Amino acid sequence: MKTVTCTAPVNIAVIKYWGKRDTELILPTNDSLSVTLSQDILHSKTTISASKEYTQDRLWLNGKEEDITKNKRMHNCFRETRALRQKMEQADASLEPLSTYNVRVCSENNFPTAAGLASSASGLAALVYTLAQLFDLDVTVSELSRIARQGSGSACRSLFGGFVAWEKGEAKDGSDSMAVQVAPESHWPDLEALVCVVSDAKKGTSSTEGMQHTVQSSPLMQERLNIVPGRMEGMKKAILERDFQTFAELTMRDSNQFHAVCLDTYPPIFYLNDTSRAIIRLVHAYNSTSPDGKLKAAYTYDAGPNAVIYAPKENMREIIQLISHYFPGQDAATYFTDPYNVIADAPLGQDFVPQDHATFNENVIPVFAPGSVSRLLHTKVHDGPRVLTSEDDSLLNAEGLPKRTV
Amino acid sequence: MKTVTCTAPVNIAVIKYWGKRDTELILPTNDSLSVTLSQDILHSKTTISASKEYTQDRLWLNGKEEDITKNKRMHNCFRETRALRQKMEQADASLEPLSTYNVRVCSENNFPTAAGLASSASGLAALVYTLAQLFDLDVTVSELSRIARQGSGSACRSLFGGFVAWEKGEAKDGSDSMAVQVAPESHWPDLEALVCVVSDAKKGTSSTEGMQHTVQSSPLMQERLNIVPGRMEGMKKAILERDFQTFAELTMRDSNQFHAVCLDTYPPIFYLNDTSRAIIRLVHAYNSTSPDGKLKAAYTYDAGPNAVIYAPKENMREIIQLISHYFPGQDAATYFTDPYNVIADAPLGQDFVPQDHATFNENVIPVFAPGSVSRLLHTKVHDGPRVLTSEDDSLLNAEGLPKRTV
Numbered sequence: 001m002k003t004v005t006c007t008a009p010v011n012i013a014v015i016k017y018w019g020k021r022d023t024e025l026i027l028p029t030n031d032s033l034s035v036t037l038s039q040d041i042l043h044s045k046t047t048i049s050a051s052k053e054y055t056q057d058r059l060w061l062n063g064k065e066e067d068i069t070k071n072k073r074m075h076n077c078f079r080e081t082r083a084l085r086q087k088m089e090q091a092d093a094s095l096e097p098l099s100t101y102n103v104r105v106c107s108e109n110n111f112p113t114a115a116g117l118a119s120s121a122s123g124l125a126a127l128v129y130t131l132a133q134l135f136d137l138d139v140t141v142s143e144l145s146r147i148a149r150q151g152s153g154s155a156c157r158s159l160f161g162g163f164v165a166w167e168k169g170e171a172k173d174g175s176d177s178m179a180v181q182v183a184p185e186s187h188w189p190d191l192e193a194l195v196c197v198v199s200d201a202k203k204g205t206s207s208t209e210g211m212q213h214t215v216q217s218s219p220l221m222q223e224r225l226n227i228v229p230g231r232m233e234g235m236k237k238a239i240l241e242r243d244f245q246t247f248a249e250l251t252m253r254d255s256n257q258f259h260a261v262c263l264d265t266y267p268p269i270f271y272l273n274d275t276s277r278a279i280i281r282l283v284h285a286y287n288s289t290s291p292d293g294k295l296k297a298a299y300t301y302d303a304g305p306n307a308v309i310y311a312p313k314e315n316m317r318e319i320i321q322l323i324s325h326y327f328p329g330q331d332a333a334t335y336f337t338d339p340y341n342v343i344a345d346a347p348l349g350q351d352f353v354p355q356d357h358a359t360f361n362e363n364v365i366p367v368f369a370p371g372s373v374s375r376l377l378h379t380k381v382h383d384g385p386r387v388l389t390s391e392d393d394s395l396l397n398a399e400g401l402p403k404r405t406v
Numbered sequence: 407m408k409t410v411t412c413t414a415p416v417n418i419a420v421i422k423y424w425g426k427r428d429t430e431l432i433l434p435t436n437d438s439l440s441v442t443l444s445q446d447i448l449h450s451k452t453t454i455s456a457s458k459e460y461t462q463d464r465l466w467l468n469g470k471e472e473d474i475t476k477n478k479r480m481h482n483c484f485r486e487t488r489a490l491r492q493k494m495e496q497a498d499a500s501l502e503p504l505s506t507y508n509v510r511v512c513s514e515n516n517f518p519t520a521a522g523l524a525s526s527a528s529g530l531a532a533l534v535y536t537l538a539q540l541f542d543l544d545v546t547v548s549e550l551s552r553i554a555r556q557g558s559g560s561a562c563r564s565l566f567g568g569f570v571a572w573e574k575g576e577a578k579d580g581s582d583s584m585a586v587q588v589a590p591e592s593h594w595p596d597l598e599a600l601v602c603v604v605s606d607a608k609k610g611t612s613s614t615e616g617m618q619h620t621v622q623s624s625p626l627m628q629e630r631l632n633i634v635p636g637r638m639e640g641m642k643k644a645i646l647e648r649d650f651q652t653f654a655e656l657t658m659r660d661s662n663q664f665h666a667v668c669l670d671t672y673p674p675i676f677y678l679n680d681t682s683r684a685i686i687r688l689v690h691a692y693n694s695t696s697p698d699g700k701l702k703a704a705y706t707y708d709a710g711p712n713a714v715i716y717a718p719k720e721n722m723r724e725i726i727q728l729i730s731h732y733f734p735g736q737d738a739a740t741y742f743t744d745p746y747n748v749i750a751d752a753p754l755g756q757d758f759v760p761q762d763h764a765t766f767n768e769n770v771i772p773v774f775a776p777g778s779v780s781r782l783l784h785t786k787v788h789d790g791p792r793v794l795t796s797e798d799d800s801l802l803n804a805e806g807l808p809k810r811t812v
Contacts, residue, residue, distance in 0.1 A: 277676050
């Protein structure tokens, strides 16, 4: 029996992936680019054990057993990694025939799946990365990303830390559709992120379903495909030059354009709600207070109402205070997560009075009802998947069964 | 002294006007097409008197005196109509020299200006139509629409009843940018409308300001300009053939695309709020209950959160009941206006249980807080401006002063 445990991070795109040219192979209609957020705050953890004693594959997701044979996305990742292992075993008879063993997979997110925080990206990245460790695969991370992509498109970007491009590729078989690192997390340590978890009554359209509706029915979508290549170039350059002004404007424009093509879909798809839109207004109002006209923060929204605000470290305190003032929490104990202790001493929520922004209240947005934003997570750009070697970290016990179930 | 009183209707576009190629002459970037709603429900009323005794031009808007010299849009309309009158007087010396007289203008909407119900369109249409009557101008309605256009772009469409196209024209001086009637109101008497006045905490960007931001900053806007001509043709054909299916789909698609380019504007412009979006979802859910797959209703939204729902008469009762169930009123006395008495005997609001749509509640939208929709106005396609001849209808008294002020 061999057991491996890994974690993989969440990534939040600044140039959005929306639309597949091949739904089987998960090949996108356009390049995308994301920022990997710290696993200290948000991650998926996966333990996989392989044993010749196991009589079947078994799977537990967030403490609940599921039928692994019915999970097509996972199946793709197993098939591809096992095939690579099999080749290695064929070439070297001394290797343990792990590719023939049944496996047990146990995976958990350290955040609610329903929160819309790209859990499928981190989840499938953790799965594929753990399989690669289990099978001792001799492949590059980009090659591995090609497999993760077949589990969940944006999972391919969670295999790297820092700033990551997913190149859509041209080949019909998807062989050139993979992730590459634009810059590691160490390149721009000053860039931080604030995740605002926005409460929403209505669960939006799943992104898998939604993006194909857009491809099929939005007349503006084709034009977006002409626009993205220029944005990719601009964004890569901005990252390499640590140019927050360009990074911020492109990030906001691309988030808005993604939601615009969702709205141009027929029937239309909505992910932003009144709270999301108020955060957008607040960020623009905050930027307009900048004496030198420089942007101080940028928002982006995936297929859900949650905002992720990117900003230089020096502005984070101000941003956290502003957001917490206009969108106070309901539960003080869980509202704010700040492992980097940026504003340990600062007043938050209704205790903070934005004196420098006295006109915000009247002209921008009202103070929202407590709980409209349920959580604020202060995080930063960080590393790719990690291998956890301590026995304590394993989600499976010595018998290959989950330590915790629900 | 000569005094004339007229009313002009509101029009609600089904192919949207958004963007000017000339902001001085108000020349649009694309053709648009609207439906004229009944003046029995919504109208602007204007009384103008001209007298050689008057020593200055004076203006009262909704009971409040304003400085007429500071109202550039009105000034344009006065200049153009006076010039036409002057020519007539020069050609025929027996005519009273009305073009040299000062005037008093009193104008009122029978609905709150702030409600975002295209009050500038009906207001400027009423002004120009009244001036044309006052000066006895010998011009076609389309020629007059060219003048109204310079007061407020979409005002040109309120000079006709029925179904009205505003052709953007090509000439630099705007001489071919005017409204034409596609079909009179009598052509399609079966088509009705329900105006849902949606409460909104935040006043959106004015359309005058917003549309130029879109022209300047939305990369998708140029593509919209390529799309509109085909939609105009499709919409005209649908109207002429009374083809509600095409009319409805194009109406919804074009409303969504207009709001999509607003969202693609930088910074983004929002007009739809959570209530607006829930009405969109409800209309699509309602359409999906149609046993033969036929669309039963179509929504459209101008530069504000209010929905206008177009539907064949036979569906109106069901639609009013559904909307009133999910968006009950706060004030029963003013909530529902139904001069055509469609559903005098039907339960409304929370008294109505949508049995045929039992799954709506769970899957589509929750029942909203009372007052999220403050008013429902049931109306229909109707005629263009009317001349009112009764002394009682005049807004000015015998001294040329407003009968009512605030």
